[in-house]
Amino acid sequence: MGSRPTIQMVAELAGVSRGTVDRVLNERPHVNEAVRQRVLAAMRELGYLSPREAYRRQADAALRPLTLGVLLPNWEGQFRDEVTQGLRQACEELEASSVRVLIRRCETDLPQEAAELLEAMRGEGAEGFAVCAVNDPAIQGWIAARMAEGIPCVTFNSDLPESGRLCFVGQSIRQAGRVAAGLLYKCASGRGPILATAGNLKFDGHRQRLDGFLERLEELGFPAEQVMVRETFNDYETTLRVVGKALEEQPELRGVYMANLSVSGCCAAIARAGKSGRVHVVCHDINESVRQLIRSGAVDFTIPQDLRRQGYAPLLLLRDHLRKKSPLGPGRQQIHILCAENLED
Amino acid sequence: MGSRPTIQMVAELAGVSRGTVDRVLNERPHVNEAVRQRVLAAMRELGYLSPREAYRRQADAALRPLTLGVLLPNWEGQFRDEVTQGLRQACEELEASSVRVLIRRCETDLPQEAAELLEAMRGEGAEGFAVCAVNDPAIQGWIAARMAEGIPCVTFNSDLPESGRLCFVGQSIRQAGRVAAGLLYKCASGRGPILATAGNLKFDGHRQRLDGFLERLEELGFPAEQVMVRETFNDYETTLRVVGKALEEQPELRGVYMANLSVSGCCAAIARAGKSGRVHVVCHDINESVRQLIRSGAVDFTIPQDLRRQGYAPLLLLRDHLRKKSPLGPGRQQIHILCAENLED
Numbered sequence: 222m223g224s225r226p227t228i229q230m231v232a233e234l235a236g237v238s239r240g241t242v243d244r245v246l247n248e249r250p251h252v253n254e255a256v257r258q259r260v261l262a263a264m265r266e267l268g269y270l271s272p273r274e275a276y277r278r279q280a281d282a283a284l285r286p287l288t289l290g291v292l293l294p295n296w297e298g299q300f301r302d303e304v305t306q307g308l309r310q311a312c313e314e315l316e317a318s319s320v321r322v323l324i325r326r327c328e329t330d331l332p333q334e335a336a337e338l339l340e341a342m343r344g345e346g347a348e349g350f351a352v353c354a355v356n357d358p359a360i361q362g363w364i365a366a367r368m369a370e371g372i373p374c375v376t377f378n379s380d381l382p383e384s385g386r387l388c389f390v391g392q393s394i395r396q397a398g399r400v401a402a403g404l405l406y407k408c409a410s411g412r413g414p415i416l417a418t419a420g421n422l423k424f425d426g427h428r429q430r431l432d433g434f435l436e437r438l439e440e441l442g443f444p445a446e447q448v449m450v451r452e453t454f455n456d457y458e459t460t461l462r463v464v465g466k467a468l469e470e471q472p473e474l475r476g477v478y479m480a481n482l483s484v485s486g487c488c489a490a491i492a493r494a495g496k497s498g499r500v501h502v503v504c505h506d507i508n509e510s511v512r513q514l515i516r517s518g519a520v521d522f523t524i525p526q527d528l529r530r531q532g533y534a535p536l537l538l539l540r541d542h543l544r545k546k547s548p549l550g551p552g553r554q555q556i557h558i559l560c561a562e563n564l565e566d
Numbered sequence: 567m568g569s570r571p572t573i574q575m576v577a578e579l580a581g582v583s584r585g586t587v588d589r590v591l592n593e594r595p596h597v598n599e600a601v602r603q604r605v606l607a608a609m610r611e612l613g614y615l616s617p618r619e620a621y622r623r624q625a626d627a628a629l630r631p632l633t634l635g636v637l638l639p640n641w642e643g644q645f646r647d648e649v650t651q652g653l654r655q656a657c658e659e660l661e662a663s664s665v666r667v668l669i670r671r672c673e674t675d676l677p678q679e680a681a682e683l684l685e686a687m688r689g690e691g692a693e694g695f696a697v698c699a700v701n702d703p704a705i706q707g708w709i710a711a712r713m714a715e716g717i718p719c720v721t722f723n724s725d726l727p728e729s730g731r732l733c734f735v736g737q738s739i740r741q742a743g744r745v746a747a748g749l750l751y752k753c754a755s756g757r758g759p760i761l762a763t764a765g766n767l768k769f770d771g772h773r774q775r776l777d778g779f780l781e782r783l784e785e786l787g788f789p790a791e792q793v794m795v796r797e798t799f800n801d802y803e804t805t806l807r808v809v810g811k812a813l814e815e816q817p818e819l820r821g822v823y824m825a826n827l828s829v830s831g832c833c834a835a836i837a838r839a840g841k842s843g844r845v846h847v848v849c850h851d852i853n854e855s856v857r858q859l860i861r862s863g864a865v866d867f868t869i870p871q872d873l874r875r876q877g878y879a880p881l882l883l884l885r886d887h888l889r890k891k892s893p894l895g896p897g898r899q900q901i902h903i904l905c906a907e908n909l910e911d
Contacts, residue, residue: 247592247593396908407905557908558905560748
């Protein structure tokens with residue numbers, strides 16, 4: 222009673238062996254997912270800490286407190302939800318090691334606003350930064366100046382490659398654009414022109430996707446004059462209008478590359494034109510809306526990315542860097558392809 | 567000198583921190599692959615055992631010795647190489663826990679030979695079996711009889727679902743066939759007929775692939791009379807001849823589903839007919855030959871599976887089952903799709 226909870230108590234509450242609890246604790250493979258969740262729930266309920274975690278918290282608590290700053294763009298929906306989940310998980314883990322996290326969200330895509338928010342967090346004492354912002358010289362310069370002072374900055378989701386940041390956490394975006402080109406080429410080649418719609422090309426992520434896409438189409442010998450490019454700023458109404466107009470101008474259009482977030486706007490325009498199933502669609506990311514569009518056949522393929530990890534990993538990398546723990550690289554991730562037949566249920 | 571090697575010695579030899587060695591030991595995420603390999607090499611060189619592993623070996627050595635039997639089909643090439651790697655890794659781990667492994671390979675696809683080899687291993691004292699064999703009533707019955715006696719049998723790669731085996735370790739094969747259908751449909755629909763070539767339909771794995779493929783094509787509304795099915799027994803010459811004949815009979819052929827191992831035979835037939843690039847190819851598994859065929863554009867997509875794990879996991883499952891350790895399920899694996907643009911280098 223009142224004493225520290227043990228591994229045995231966790232095992233009993235979860236109805237599994239001590240060995241299984243040990244495997245979950247050490248993130249070892251071959252544990253059934255339902256069992257793992259039951260063990261984690263039992264740990265939370267009992268407030269159990271592994272010896273490793275208890276030791277780490279004790280050690281970290283003795284360290285000087287740290288403050289980290291996170292800058293987010295104004296994107297809504299899936300990006301916001303999943304990155305926020307990752308951030309929240311990181312904050313919970315970091316709180317126990319005396320790390321405070323400031324989070325600021327831009328209201329516009331203006332570089333000046335982003336630079337001001339970064340500077341304000343610096344004023345509040347932030348000693349390391351995780352940044353997702355437009356790839357603008359003003360922000361590149363701000364990051365370069367911090368790096369020169371020994372204040373580490375990590376970019377995530379959309380890179381600022383010229384800034385000299387510590388590292389980038391995210392998909393190999395140019396390659397993801399190349400994969401999209403390969404897929405759409407197989408569906409549409411020899412059948413008609415292709416429309417590529419980008420988000421906001423001032424973000425390196427959106428620019429890289431489009432560059433990779435166009436580069437690969439050219440390598441495959443797809444005629445350049447049969448590719449239309451439009452910027453639709455992740456906005457439903459703009460996408461609906463732009464895709465609708467393209468379908469009028471090019472009645473033979475056979476493929477749309479949706480490099481931005483308004484996939485439902487694109488599919489609505491195709492349905493209104495009475496061309497569902499005739500015009501192939503390849504997009505990025507996966508949420509309930511895209512899942513349904515894939516199941517119904519309106520979207521052929523999507524290329525997902527791990528947004529939760531993009532919120533989680535930068536803060537842990539910054540803490541480890543500032544506290545001189547072993548350097549853990551951001552790691553390269555295989556690019557996956559999802560279609561109606563291999564969507565997970 | 568001569569004393570047991572320590573984690574510190576491993577860290578020094580590998581040129582990393584103790585924390586990194588600890589992460590590798592505990593299979594924790596976010597360790598750079600090159601660093602991980604360096605740490606593992608240092609452990610091997612020093613003969614280092616983690617406290618967990620040292621304890622386990624000591625505990626297992628005190629147990630009654632076990633004998634396990636493995637039955638393999640006569641397939642050559644990638645299947646044989648990678649499954650053997652997995653088996654070898656399992657044998658190394660199991661040797662230290664007093665488990666002896668017998669391995670027998672069929673020379674034919676005849677069920678009688680398989681049943682005799684299984685019975686012979688039983689005569690040599692095997693108390694658990696890992697089986698990859700034709701889905702024949704004789705072998706189903708043999709497995710069912712062992713299960714009834716309390717002798718566990720695990721199937722891998724190709725299942726014998728009616729045998730009542732403990733579990734199956736492998737891909738969801740029917741779903742993999744459905745994914746192949748979705749991919750080929752997008753490439754070939756409305757353009758011409760499709761040829762599906764299977765390996766040996768007496769293996770459940772080959773049968774399930776084909777069933778999943780045909781089922782999904784029908785759901786998508788692809789006309790049944792436009793699908794030809796041929797059995798080519800994983801043989802290069804047979805595949806070359808059968809695909810060549812199909813291309814003559816059906817000059818409009820636009821897609822080939824290679825559900826068997828002779829992908830190069832299929833591509834050679836297409837090249838000889840002067841139809842490279844016009845006839846789309848979807849296959850299974852990935853090796854250097856398939857990698858090159860994908861890079862050159864001769865193969866559009868492949869659906870890989872983890873063959874190494876199929877050799878490794880059954881033996882560990884059998885040991886854990888027989889020694890009443892915590893039950894570790896075989897786990898469901900996401901089906902991946904590879905094309906020229908997302909092949910790993």
